[in-house]
Structures are given as C-alpha cells and as structure tokens.
Amino acid sequence: MPRKSEKEKILNYLVENTANDILNIIEVDEDGEAVDKILDELDANVEVVLSCRRGVEHEVPKSPVWRNEILNKFDENRFRQMLRVSKEQFNKIFELIKNDPEFNKAHSSKQIPVDLQLAIVLYRLGSCGEGAALKKIATLFGVGDGGTLSIITKRVFSAILRLRDSFLFWPNETERSEIVHATYSEMPFCIGYVDGTEIKLAESPVIDPTSFFSRKHIYSIKAQIVCDYKLKIRHVMVGHVGSWHDARVYRSSSLFLQKEKFFSSQQWLAGDSAYPLSETMITPFRSNARVLDINSRINFNLRHSKFRVRVEHCFGLLKERFCSLKEFRARLIDKESHNLCCDWFVVCCILHNILREDDSTNNEYINLDEDTTYEYTDDNGEESEDVQPNRKGETKRLAIHSLMFE
Missing domain, CATH: 4.10.860 (DNA Excision Repair, Uvrb; Chain A)
Incomplete structure (x- = not known):
C-alpha cells in the first residue's frame, strides 16, 4: 500500500x-x-x-563540529564501527577518488568537502535497519535530508565505479596460471569459486513485483560473484529479478556465453549443485550419480566443498562490512532506482577489493560486468535447471578426481 x-x-x-x-x-x-x-x-x-507546496520543515544544522571535533578524534575501533573502515583505509580510498571529475566540476565550490562526502557514503553502505534512515544520517552529518544525500551518494558512487577496471577485473592468462600453481594441491586447475546471493528489498517493487519474489519468499535482486583463493572478487553480475534460478543467471553471463575469453586449457570454476555441470563449471556429484563408488564421490564432494566455501566467506566479508546489502531500503520504482541498487552492490565489491589489498584486513569480519544487469547453503535443495547430462563436463570431473586423489 x-x-x-x-x-x-x-x-x-x-x-x-x-x-x-x-x-x-x-x-x-x-x-x-x-x-x-x-x-x-x-x-x-x-x-x-x-x-502549501510542502509541509513545515526545519533545516538541519550545517555544522562541521561533529566531523571535526568528534569523528576525527574517535579511537580506531569507534572510527571503524562508524565507517566500517580504519582511518588508514579511509585515507587510502580518499586518495583514490579525491581528484575525480565529479568533485572538480564548475560548481564544485558549492560541494561539501570530499572527505565528508566519502564518510557519509561509507556510513550509508555500512548501515542497515533504522540506522540507515535518511533523516538520521542527515542529522548525524549535518547535511540536508532532501536531495542532498542522494546527490552525494551518486557522486561518490560515480567516482568509485571509475576505479572498477583497476580493482575489479578478471585475471589475465598469466595471473590465472599463477592461481592454478598456488592452488593445484587443493583442486587442480580451479581458478575461482562462484555463487549467487539475493539483495533483499525492503519494499515491493512498483513494476512487476511478482518477478522479484524469490523462493525465499522475499522481494529481491539476484547477484552473482566469482572470487579467487584470496577472497578477491574477480567477476560480478547483478540486476536480474529474484525469481531467477542461479543456473539461469549463470547462463546469461559472459562466463558462460564467452568461455574462451575467461578460461584457458583445463581451467574451471567450482560451483554448487545449483549450477550446470560443464567443462568450465565443475559441481559436486549428485546423490544419484552412477560413476565411481560412493566413497570416491563423497571424498570428491568433501574436497570440493572445503574450498568452494571460500565464496561464502567472501559474501560474509562483504555483507558484514557493508550491512546495507542485507536489505536495500530504496524502493524500485523505475530503471534509475534499479540501476542504483546494482551500482550499490558493485561499489561494495570494488571497495572490498581495495581493502583486501591490505594484508592486515584479510581476516576482518569473517563470522563463521560486467553487463549493467549486475549463499554456502549447498543450494538448500535447489538443483540446477539443467537436467541433461553433460558428457564433457562429466569426463572432466572424473579427470579432476584422478588428479586430486592420485
């Protein structure tokens, strides 16, 4: 309503x-x-x-006191709690975006300082529930709660998205070979781990809400990532409606449609049973499989799951740091709001990779487009829509099994 x-x-x-x-x-x-x-x-x-065009509104005090006298004087833990990054990490991100054209346009003299804009956006990305309410954020940072927050968010997003080619990219042939060498003893020729997740929408979309209603009985947008063994995100696809199956999302991606661009020789990705078995996507043996003996299949599945769970750790890092991904509060009313949700997720992925470059952050928060259409749940019983056996994929899985347990 x-x-x-x-x-x-x-x-x-x-x-x-x-x-x-x-x-x-x-x-x-x-x-x-x-x-x-x-x-x-x-x-x-x-x-x-x-x-009366608008109701009575009281202007939010535009005071720099909180930012200058309180935020900057927080100890490391309180600063991280507020902005989800350390002071050193904040400065690193600030240095990367401060000279972006978004902050240096003709009207830039009217903008609030870039560091404050970044702080506001990081606070929004790291907030969920009532803490993400616009009026609360505006009051906290002393900015307008009308269109100001929206303008600041879009401006900082644009600056961060321009860093995508530098921080969110598919490994080239040389780097893929290095990944294979580093992880050969785990799963030979595996270069990454793939899985999907849902971005929960706080409200029902205005247009075609039924298609956004997922099997988890929530309104959501589908997202899919591929990460490597260091939990660095190498590929992102987000934007499809929540009712889409993970296998359908994968089939619409360039990973499936343009395999020759992403894989060399024997390389492959590890996915759960929600994905279709193929030469470049190796999944666990199903319970009704007839190849090998049961102990061999179980041993393969255990090894496969042990390392594929890294993508779940990656999602855990991402959503615990940027809690806004647990529930997107802006209502989808048109293409612009839909694109904002997609950009929101991609920005979080780029920031995740920037922060992963700092080795001191590699164990933080672990609680255990490509195309603009941008869980380890062991797929909760959700099986791949691909019911046809893939002989080449089955042959490759058997070869990988031999290399694992030779």
Missing part, C-alpha cells in the same frame, strides 16, 4: 473532525446554519493546506 504524504494525513484529519462535528450538532441545528459554518471552515482549511 502506498505511503500517505503529510498533506494527505492532514486532509483526512480535517474531514474526519468535520464529520464528527456535524454528527454532533445535526439534530439540534434546525436551520442548518451551524452545519454551513462548519463546512465553510473546512473549505477554508482545505484551501490553506492545498496552497
């Missing part, structure tokens, strides 16, 4: 009060003069309300 504006609430209140007043006097008001007076008063009040 659409939310009522303050103006609608006031009008409803006036009408209800007027109706009650009329009911109270109608029996004793024989000539109707009192009723006419009440209606005239209602008419005058409605005219006043309708003539």
